[in-house]
Each structure stands twice: as structure tokens, then as C-alpha cells.
Amino acid sequence: MNVPISIKVNGVERQAEVEPRTLLASLLRETLCLTGTHIGCDTAQCGCCTVLVDGDAVKSCTMLAVQADGCSVTTIEGLAQGEELHPVQKSFHDCHALQCGYCTPGFIMSSVELLEKYRDLDEGRVRELLEGNLCRCTGYNNIVQAVLSLAAERGRT
Amino acid sequence: MYEFEYRRPASVPEAVEMLRDREGAKALAGGMSLLSAMKLRLASPDVLVDLGRIEGMSGIRLEGAEVRIGAMTRHAQVAASAEVGKAIPALADLAGRIGDRQVRNRGTLGGSLANSDPAACYPAAVLGLDARIETDRRSIAAEAFFIDLFETALQSGELITAVRFPVPRSAAYVKFHQPASRFALVGVFVAVTGSGEVRVAVTGAGPVVFRAASIESALAREFSAAAAGAAAVSAQGLNSDMHGDADYRAHLIPVLAARAVAQILERQG
């Protein structure tokens, strides 16, 4: 039996009737055509599907769409303001923190929360806090750098 | 995953009723283990009873010499809680190292305990601190709660509502990661309770969390890292897999216990 849900996605109220087994990731990708959220595993390890639900980074492959009913969801598509990239997106580009780009949306969303919630970041702490995302291309160092450079910028202002 | 029916109760009694209503019904807390199992088609409940919207099931309160944590409190909340950080820093520390940041934003205390995964971290704290598990119908001592692999004292349809952690004099948790899953290959929680009892709870090593009696008695004689590290732990009945056999796990228990004791002593300065 389908369940009606109402979710604010990237600032826009969306209604849908979903099968209870629909994952939040599938709702975003298939129903709402927001394909920037990727699926890389089936055990909630890789983090490619990371989105923000009410400001918390979550793995949207391990959350039912019905659980997000009434919540506010931000996906990678919701970060840039028109032509202007979100600072985290820009920092990933500037630091060469992506290669194939498949894990990138998940890493960026994860990093947005990280920078939002944590202060006093150093390299070791950032590496630890990024443990929920896998990248096979970059070797992580430039990703860590992309986060640290924003943290440093924040420290200066 | 297979199809199922979705229910969303507004209260604990309603949830209990829904769970009692249908044999194949299962409670959904954070879903970190249950949804993963369902995706891999290892679990197929007919009905999912989502506890996510029940008022009052989450929250942290200091009540006298106890910290009461609601069953639906997320790991991230426990990790960030000033109350927990002050009263039982080892518990906040443990919660802050479960899974990863995204998992901690969804996973809950009650969900973890009800699942009784042999490699989960929370059971070590619950047993190590001699906590009590409150359900919709009773209060269960930690010793009586964990029965076996994925098996607890919970009756069918019984819901954990909160856990009461007595504030210890001191405690520390040391976890050795299984390299892939990041669960505990072995995790050791050492606590000196309010009454001065030394408790050592071990997760990851056996089919279910247990107390390491040999280390406890060694520490009762002399509370030092050396004493913990020198205690012998039998490999009998411990888990074996590609990430570590029973001997390795048995060997790690006193090694990690010694580190936990060292942390406690260091904190006491």
C-alpha cells in the first residue's frame, strides 16, 4: 500500500505516493530525478548517497523515504546558488579533490555537515570524521585539504 | 528489499499494540542494521513499526546518580551531550566512535541493544556500567538482558524505552576496529562503579557481550594496566573469522583492557 509523503527537497515542497520500501535515495534519484545522489554499495559503507536530512548528514540508501516524511532534505543539487558554487564545491574543484566524480556529491554533502558542526578541525580529526565516505580515485589527501582550507578560512574570519 | 507494510505509531502503547498485532512485525528505530539486512534480503518483516515519531522516546536526563537515555536517542546526540560528557565521558566517547558520522546521525541506543549484534559497541557500556534497560513493561538488568548472538531477554513485541546508566567513578572504552566494517573486532569497557566494583565488559570477541572475570579479579587486586594486561583470557567459545581467530581475540582482550585502565588512571592524573 503506497504512503503519501511530503518532503521539502532543496527548499521546494514535494509530495509523493511511495511504496514503503522506497529508499530515500531512490525517491531522490528516480521520482525526483535528482541523480547527483549516487549509490555505491548496499551496506551503508561508501557514503556516495550522503544527503542532509534536517541538517544531519545521512546515508540515503539506508533510510526509507517514508522516514523522511515532513523533513527538509538537501542534496548536491541544492548547494550552488545558480552559477555560484557552494564554498565546499568550489574548494573541491580548487584542491583537485575529485577524479571520477562518483563519490564526490556524497563527500561534498558530508563535508558540508562536518564544517557546519565541528570546530577546531585539524588534519587528523578531518580524516577521522570523513570515515563514512569512500573514495577510490584521489587517495583522500586533496579531499582532506579541501575541507581544511575552508576550516582555515573560517578561522581567519 | 521485499514488500512490507508501514505503520507509524504516535505512542509507545500504540507501537506495542501494532507489534503484537502481527507476527511478522518488527520495530524500526534508526534502521542502520535492520534496513541494511532488509536490503540484502536477510530480513523480511511483513510490517515495519516506525518508532521515529513517538514523542518522548529520545532525550538525555541526569537523574540523581544515573543518566537516563531514551531508546530513540541517536548516537550523535549521546556523543555530543554535555550531560553524558560530564557524568560518563567514556559513554560519550563510545557513542562518538560507533560506525561513522552518518551512521551516528541515524542509529539509536535502543535499536543497537535490541539487535544485540555481537560486534556492537553499546552492549559493552551497558554491561560494563551495570545499566538497566527499561521497556514498555519492565526494567531488565544488563546481566539478564543479553542472551546470545542477536538474542536478548526482550519478549515478542516488547519495546525498549530507555536505558539507565549508573554514573561510575571512572570508565573507559577501547575499541579495536574490524578493518572493513569498522565494528568492534574487540571492544573492552572498563568501569569502576560508584560502589568501587571493577567491571570489564567485552564486545566483538564472543557471540554476545560478556564480562572478563579474570581481568576483573586481577584489577580488583591491583588496579593497573599491567595487572589487566597480564590476565589470561581463554579463547574457548570466542568468535573466529577472517579478521581474527579466537586466539587473536582472546589475546586482544587484556591488551585493550590494559589500555582502558591506562586511560582511566591517566584521567585521574
Add this chain to the structure above:
Amino acid sequence: MSTKWFGAAIPRRQDARLVRGEGRFLDDIVLPRMAHVAFVRSLHPNAALGAIDAATAMQVPGVLEVVSHADLGEAGRPFLQLLPHHGLASATWSALAPGRVCFAGEAIAAVAAESFAAAQLAAEAVAVEYRTSAPIIDLESAQRPDSPLVHPDIPRNLAMHMVEQCGDVEAALRSAPHRLKERFRITRGGGMPLEPRGVIADYDLNRRELTVWSSTQEPHTVRNTIATMLGLQRHMVRVIAPDTGGGFGTKINVYPEEILVPWLAMRLGRPVKWVETRSEHMLSATQEREQIHDIEVGFDESGRLLALKNVFYHDMGAYAPRGGAVPHNTSAALIGPYRIPNVRSEIAAVYTNTATVSAYRGAGQPQGVFVIERAMDRIAAHLGRDPAEVRRVNTILSDAFPYDTGLTNLLGGAVEYESGDFLGTLDKALELADYAGLRARQVEARKAGRYFGIGIANYVELPGRGPWAGGGVRVEHDGSVPVYTGAPSQGQGHETTMAQICADQLGVSIDRIKVLAGDTALIAHGIGTFASRFGVLGGNAVRLSALEVKEKILRIAGEMLETSVADLEIEDGKVSIVGVPDKSLSFEAVARKALRAAGPDGEEPGLEATRYFKTSNITYSNGTHIATVEVEPATGQVQVLKYFLAHDCGRVINPMIVEGQIMGGIACGIGNALLEEHAYNSEGQLQTGSFMDYAMPRAADMLEIHMVHQETPSTLNPLGIKGVGEAGTIPVPAVICSAIEDALRPLGVKINEAPLPPFRLWKLIRAAAKAA
């Protein structure tokens, strides 16, 4: 030629869409009326198949079709053997298992349905009758006469037996002042791209045209194979590799699903999609690295190698889609940067009932480097000499190039290093690491009871493999410059590097250039992106095309400006007369003129060229890595502390991208050294079916890396490029294990295997303690 763009750290052009989540990966593609596929995969590693009963499955609502091998006809025959080595006992896979299965996870039947959920449900309902046999999993016993057979027609499971030699090893060993024998072992891992595989096929019945999207490194090979297997003309098949989420070799093969899905699309008359789950990937995608080496070395007092004899077993897994390419690479990589006058390398490659083995980043080379570098450490220990010095006395000197190692490469030519400064990278790395300082630190650490070790490893990489690659360049009438190639990028950055090469060669701003890749409609022929080859070969092909277009621009402009071509120069998309900068023509003007077909001497219209760069050779990159580690004997945990390297990949197109390739490669290598392992139990069941058991390197497993570049141009191509895609990975297991053994020297622990997750290292430490 000025090199305004080549060599500069140009920001990547493809990032703009990728950071916005606007990449278009395979699973993002949705076609109207698209059906979905799920596979029934074998539960057993070695079995004959009996009845396949789909009656229940067909009852599942939404199911369109259930097919097994018997339904496929000609499309079900085994694939053609790629790279058929001399003497190879060939075994290739089929679109669905033909009557028997050779590994647990092999596709037996396919279900097409209206949704993936329905297909998956129905796939579970397909009943398969198995007549199981004992599997052969163990590499070493696979050759025994009493071993179970993976393929009944291949005796002793022997896929390939090959001997390479130069000099007289036996005589040199007999007369050598010192000899050592060792056994080394490396186990399996996987390329593990974060985007799993996937295929979509759409057949246009009216036009008889088949369009296939595949997450592949080789769209042209996929096209050619589909055409052959499905009996279509090549030009009626178009294969597109959309944005691809990593390849690492895992996506170089043409897989059974790449035939089955198009076949289903033709049969159903509607588009069909299959996207692999990670669990499925673990079971059925290719894996690599399992080898056992028995080596013997002879050397003199200074540590100079006189003879190297190596016999090794290589695990092929169930099939050989690319012949013996991987073990052959191991053999070629064995020599490294060293002068070894007498070499004998013997390969015994065997089939086992496990997932197919094919190239993963490094493709056999990490194993070869592991073996020779472990040997170097043992020689040093045996003689009580410094491991860096033993490497130095063996290193090929700069005046010896081109240097013929005496071995042959995959293409049948000599392994002949064209150029290099091998001592250069060794010295630079030692200096960068402050090697003497590290040794002093080690003395202090040991005094303090800490297990601190320094590892060192040299490597020679075999990138830039021929025979050819193509790249086209066009100048449009609006002045825009599309560059098109057949080889897609899986993160390597072709969209940027190919544009850099074209910009310089053509004399135009990079902003005008758009690189198009990964579509067989763009260019007639292609081989693909693998073996660190495309920068070398594709880059030089783009250069040839750009130069040809440039010549034509000059001819037409000369006519238009009524001046000799020799008096013209091109800069920033403008042709002008030398010394008269205000008299110039834009590329647009020249392109419009060319399109009016009014060029001189009846020149054909347009400014366009498609050229192929061909070579019968391989380029050779090299480098030296140094790492320090600290080992915790109580747990077996290794902490990598510092990492230094000097590398030489010839001329660098884009240092930012090169450094990115190396850092990413090192992470893969750290996985191979410390974490990653695909394990099968003796029943042939995979123990590492998900990321819950297959340990991937994470951010905290990596560390700051210090690197220096050395540029010794290749003499084999005009751009002097050597290739770099695998350089980061190749020496890492060797250098980390070198450091671990060095750290544990006080305990007498020998490291002869990789990877070394804590449990395995702890067992070695315990065994050494018991022996002591």
C-alpha cells in the same frame, strides 16, 4: 612550439558538472519503456547445470522474460580470446553459463521485468538444478594431477606455461658467492570502482541500429564484441561510455552482461537496463593479484645481483578474457631498474574456481616489484649492508639507455627501457626523506622500545602500451575546437590533458577546446583507457591531428593573406604575418573559408583531422618510494608515518593531475599492503561479499605524501610522455612490507606476503616469537 598549456597545472574542466551532481553516470540514464534485468547467479563454484525451471519466476507480476543459455543460440557461444598468448589454453566466458559453472557468482539465467524489484524477486524464484563437483581454490594444488578441473578439457588447470630467460642462470647461481631462496605470496583484491558496472541497450528495429551505454573503459572493444556475438555489422552498433565512476582495470573486459543485455533488448524490442549491486560486483567482477613466487638469487659481496631465478604460480580465476597479460607483466616488472645479467622467469598460470582474474591498477607489476624489492632487502640483511646501497650498486646507469633487459613485453617486443635516470630518483627520494636522519631516528626509537621501520622500493612501470590510439581535432566555423577520442575517462582527466596538448599544438586558447570521448560514433577505431596508455598514445594522436589541422589553416591563411606559409605564425587562435601583428586572420575566418571549399588547389572543405599514433613499444616510467611505519606488536597494527617519493613519468602534461594520480594510486597500494583481500573458503565461497568484510582504505589510512618530479623525456614519442596511471600503486606493497620487516627486525619477523592486516601480521609476530 610554445608550451603555454602543456606542463601547467590547469584546473580540471570536467569538475564543473561533477561537483554540482550533474555528471551523467550510467544509472542516471532512463529511457522510455525501459525494462530491468536481474541475474540468477551460481551458488556453487564448480557444477554441471541441470534443469533451469523458470515457471514460478514467470508468475511474478511484471516479469517479461526469463532466459538461460539454451535460449541464446549463437549469442551464447564463448567470447573470442583477446591477447591469445602462444601456448595459452584458452577459456573465455559466455553471455550465460553454458551448461556448467566455474565460480560461485557466474550468471546462469537472466530475468527481465518492468522493475528491478520484480526482476530480483523473480530471479530468486528460478530453480536451478546443480550437479556439484569439488572445486579447486588453492593456487598451488591446482596443477596436481588429482586436482579437480575448472574446465574439463584443460589438463592440470594449466592456462599458460611460459619461460623467459637471458644469460645462463644455473651457471651464474652455481658460481655466485652468495645465494638466497625465498617464497613470496600476494593475495587477491579488486579494483573496486565506486560506481559498479552497468549496461543499457536500446535497439531501433526500423533502422536496425543498436545503441548501448556501458560503464566501460573500452567502448570500441565492447562494440566490436557485441557486433561479433550478435551477428551485427559494426557500424550498426554504437557504444557510449557515459561518465564512469572509476575503472582501475575492472572495467576493461567485455563482460557477459554486455552481450546479454543488448541481446535482451533486441529480443524484447524495448530498452533494457542492468545495474550491478555491490554484492554482485564482489562476486562476479574481475579481481587480481594472487601469485606465489619461488625465487633464488645469486649475488656478490657488494650485493650486486648475478642471477635471478623465479618460478611463479599465477591464479587466473575461472576464465582468461585477456589471456596471460597479467602474469606476463609480472615477469616483465621483475627486473625493475636493476642490471641483472642472468634471469630466468617461469610462469605457471592456472585456472581455479574463483572469480576471473584480470588487470587491476598495476596489472601484475606490483607483484613483480614486490618480489625483486623483497629480495633486495634480504640481500642487504644477509650482507649486513644498507638496503639503499644494495639497490644503488644494482641500478642501471644513465649512460646505458636504451637498455635491453633481455625479457619480452606483452606485445612480443623486448623490454627495452628507452630512457631514464634511475639513480636520479633514488637519490632524490633519499634526500627528500632525509634517509640518514630517518636511520638515526630508528636508532632512537629502538632504544625506546618502539618498532619503527624504514622501507624503500624502486619500480619501473610499463605504461603507454601500444599498438595505437586515435584522436581527432576539428576547428568549427565559429572557432570552437572539438577534440574527440575513443577512450573514455574514468577520472584520469582526459578532458583537461587532451585539451592542453591540442591548445599548444594548434595555437589556440584551451577555452575554445571541448574534449569529447567515450563514444564509438566519434571515431572509428579505439582500444581504450588502461595500462596508463592514453596520455601517451592519445596525447600523441591529438598532437598529430592538431598539427595536420594547423598546416591546413596555414595553407588557407597564406592564400587569403597572399603570403608564404613560412611568413605566418599562429597565436591564440589567430594567424598573422610575422612582424605584422595587425594583419591577422581569426580561426573563424579561416574555417569559414575552408568550408566554402575554396581552398587552394581544390582543398577539401573543413578543418579537420583524425590521426592515430602507433607504436610497437611500451614506454617506461620509474621511481623510488620510501615509507616509515611503526608497528604495534601487541595487536599487529601498522601505522604508516611518512611517505616520500621521487618519480619520473617523462614530460608532465599537468602536474596537478599527475600528483592526483599518484596519491590515488598510493591509496590503492596501501589497500594492497595492509587491508584489501578477497578471500575464498575451501568450498569456493567468497568470504568478502561486501564492504563489511572487504576492507577499503579510508581517509585515516592515508597520510601526507611528499613527492618530487623528475622529467626524463621518452624517446618513443614526440611529446616525451611516459604515462603515470599505475605508478602510485605499483611499489606500495613492496615499500610498506619493506618498512614493516625493518621495524620488526629486533623480533626477527620476515615479511614474505601481502597484504598484512593486523591479524595476519600478529600471527607472524607470534610465530617468530615462538621460533626464537
